[in-house]
Amino acid sequence: MPVGRVTLADDARLAASGARRLGEALADARAGVAFTGAGISTESGIPDFRSRDGLWSRYRPRDFSFSRYVASPQVRVEAWRRRRELWSRPPRPNPGHLALAGLERAGRLAGVVTQNVDGLHQAAGSRRVVELHGSSRFVMCIGARPRAGTPAGCGFRAGQDWALARHEAGEADPGCPDCGGLVKSTAVSFGQNLFPGVLDEATRLVRSADLVVAVGSTLRVHPAAGLPAAAARAGVPLAIVNDEPTSLDEVADLVVRGRAGRVLSAAAVLALA
Ligand SMILES: [Zn+2]
Known part of the structure; x- marks a missing residue:
């Protein structure tokens, strides 16, 4: 160059x-x-994370962590609510x-x-x-109790639309249809x-x-x-x-x-x- x-x-x-x-x-x-x-x-x-108007000015980083997602139903409910809001007008x-x-x-x-x-x-x-x-376009089963920041699911995977449709139908925290485990976006969270x-x-x-x-x-x-x-x-x-x-x-x-x-x-x- x-x-x-x-x-x-x-x-x-x-x-x-x-x-x-x-x-x-x-x-x-x-x-x-x-x-x-x-x-x-x-x-x-x-929005990005680190700039003055970024997400960290409005959210606490630890609320986005893998272990919090696994441990807290409220965190999962909030994650799906936010995701549905974001994808109601898909970015281009x-x-x-x-x-x-x-x-x-x-x-x-x-x-x-x-x-x-x-x-x-x-x-x-x-x-x-x-x-x-990873990608927020897909979701995956991460198992019922994954440890140490590593998904341990049954292999179930679907497009994000699957989860958003379940959410729309009234499931605030959609679970895995195959094993009942937790379902999470395939985007990598903090601590994952x-x-x-x-x-x-x-x-x-x-x-x-x-x-x-x-x-x-x-x-x-x-x-x-x-x-x-x-x-x-x-x-x-x-x-x-x-x-x-x-x-x-x-x-x-x-x-x-x-x-x-x-x-x-x-x-x-x-x-x-
Ligand atoms: Zn599963």
């Missing part, structure tokens, strides 16, 4: 210049990998998601590794998506272990990359944020698109300060021209 090391602030002219540099890097890429966090989905109306992919899908179709990106659970990359048309923290194999798959994809573009993440949540860090250490060019500083700005080859949708769509237009 012939960009040198540069940080571009979110003034319109400089952001445009950053998008141009990113576009040039993507035009040369043959196996780029995008690494995405909550910031790519805020433009779709999904924004120009950032669509740009990444277009870059994959054009052979510039090999895939996306995401910290998000919203399924918007797939909805935008991305084909290879590694979801580090990542699903087996997912981190390995993401690591393989990132290791084979010729460019890593980290988008909409402050790159602070581990182990996920270790992936772009490892890529940078291995000499893979790293570009960062985020509207606030990240923990890897110092080691990145290019930092573009700006909104993901605007920067990525401008860069994709240039890369695919």
